[in-house]
Amino acid sequence: MTDFNTIIEAIDSSLNSMMPHSAAVLVECILAAVCAIGAYLVFAIIMIYMERKVCAAFQCRVGPDRVGKWGILQVFSDVFKMLIKEIIDIKNSDRILYNLAPFLVVMSSLITFSCLPFARGLQVLDFNIGIFFIMAASSFGILGILLAGWSSNNKFSMIGAIRSGGQMISYELSMGLSILTLVVLSGSMQISELVEDQTRGWFIFRGHIPAVIAFIMYIISGNAETNRAPFDLPEAESELTAGFHTEYSGMGFGLFYVAEFMNMFIIAGIASTIFLGGWAPFYISGLDGFNEAMCWIPGIVWFLGKTFFVIWLLMWIRWTFPRLRIDQVLVLEWKYMVPIGLLNLLIMTICVVMGWTF
Numbered sequence: 001m002t003d004f005n006t007i008i009e010a011i012d013s014s015l016n017s018m019m020p021h022s023a024a025v026l027v028e029c030i031l032a033a034v035c036a037i038g039a040y041l042v043f044a045i046i047m048i049y050m051e052r053k054v055c056a057a058f059q060c061r062v063g064p065d066r067v068g069k070w071g072i073l074q075v076f077s078d079v080f081k082m083l084i085k086e087i088i089d090i091k092n093s094d095r096i097l098y099n100l101a102p103f104l105v106v107m108s109s110l111i112t113f114s115c116l117p118f119a120r121g122l123q124v125l126d127f128n129i130g131i132f133f134i135m136a137a138s139s140f141g142i143l144g145i146l147l148a149g150w151s152s153n154n155k156f157s158m159i160g161a162i163r164s165g166g167q168m169i170s171y172e173l174s175m176g177l178s179i180l181t182l183v184v185l186s187g188s189m190q191i192s193e194l195v196e197d198q199t200r201g202w203f204i205f206r207g208h209i210p211a212v213i214a215f216i217m218y219i220i221s222g223n224a225e226t227n228r229a230p231f232d233l234p235e236a237e238s239e240l241t242a243g244f245h246t247e248y249s250g251m252g253f254g255l256f257y258v259a260e261f262m263n264m265f266i267i268a269g270i271a272s273t274i275f276l277g278g279w280a281p282f283y284i285s286g287l288d289g290f291n292e293a294m295c296w297i298p299g300i301v302w303f304l305g306k307t308f309f310v311i312w313l314l315m316w317i318r319w320t321f322p323r324l325r326i327d328q329v330l331v332l333e334w335k336y337m338v339p340i341g342l343l344n345l346l347i348m349t350i351c352v353v354m355g356w357t358f
Contacts, residue, residue, distance in 0.1 A: 002298055004121030032124050036114045040262060047261040047311070048075045054312065058319040079254070087250040090152060097151035102248070102255035104144030109259045109266065111137040116269040117191055119279045119299035130191040131183055134270065135176055138225075141259070142168045145234070145244050148256075152247040160243025163326060164234030167224055170333045171231075175221035177341030178214040181348045182207065182274050185357060195278035202277040206358040210348040215275045217341055219310075222267035223317055224329070226260065230321040231329060264314055265307065272306035279303040 011031075015024035049064075049072065056063030064071030090098065114124035115134050127133050142165055149161020183189055185207045186197050197203075204211050224231040235243030245256045272278060279299030283291045324332070351357050 054315045082254040085250040094151035101144045101148035105259045108141030131189040149244040156240040160234045171221045171224035174337040178218040181214040198277040198280045204275045226263045229318040268307045268310035276306045
């Protein structure tokens with residue numbers, strides 16, 4: 001399996017041989033930022049196209065098919081249209097916070113995206129407390145949503161922001177509990193170590209029933225965190241026009257739009273990393289020939305395959321279930337998800353202490 005650490009070390013040594021160490025570090029940071037932003041935009045385009053096609057399939061439609069072969073260029077034409085659209089100034093809005101809010105949401109999404117391990121060594125950020133860093137980086141995106149709703153001077157935007165704040169802050173708790181359940185199983189919070197540990201078996205199989213329960217909780221919480229149906233109350237079109245981004249136009253709306261789709265990719269990427277082995281292949285004990293064949297598949301293919309499977313699962317949920325009421329959303333979290341998450345974490349801890357895991 002390809003190890004990108006060797007490639008990164010070769011680039012580092014070549015840069016250090018050509019320039020001072022501080023300059024080499026600066027160039028490496030710029031290269032990593034450019035690669036992360038480029039990958040972020042590419043996956044955003046793929047996600048928008050996939051959403052439209054999967055939605056069309058569930059609703060027995062064709063989806064975009066006019067611009068380019070199979071409608072592939074439709075997303076590019078929409079991006080171009082967004083770039084040239086007029087940005088409308090809102091009367092009596094807080095201009096600074098209004099313009100800052102979309103960038104906070106995208107910044108939170110991009111930092112979290114940089115923590116995803118696409119293959120062995122192909123990861124921008126990798127800390128020994130990577131799980132805490134991911135949870136912290138993804139959490140401050142809610143500030144952008146709250147600022148967008150408050151600064152717009154619009155009652156629909158404000159209601160959508162309040163709904164989003166209550167929903168996202170609530171479901172972060174059950175999401176954190178589901179992730180910590182797997183951290184207990186692994187014994188590490190570093191992303192690269194979590195994946196390396198799964199080369200001898202994915203956590204969703206090694207953790208028995210508690211790992212499966214944690215995965216289901218994570219999928220439900222992930223849908224709520226990304227404000228997608230049936231948890232799309234913050235931007236409910238039939239109630240709030242467009243929710244917290246009602247007053248945004250042009251690239252302001254475009255940034256919220258991109259961040260929403262990339263947050264879904266990030267949720268799926270974290271699920272594939274923590275539960276499904278990330279870039280680690282699928283092994284079956286005793287089948288050496290099968291396991292060797294699995295090793296020939298590149299790690300980035302494994303990661304993207306698992307991630308897009310989880311994305312398809314999230315889209316399936318969106319186009320299957322109707323929207324919940326806000327009271328139902330909060331009752332589901334505080335009366336059911338949190339108690340189940342705490343009990344599941346306790347059971348996993350007992351299983352690890354007693355050695356009842358694979």
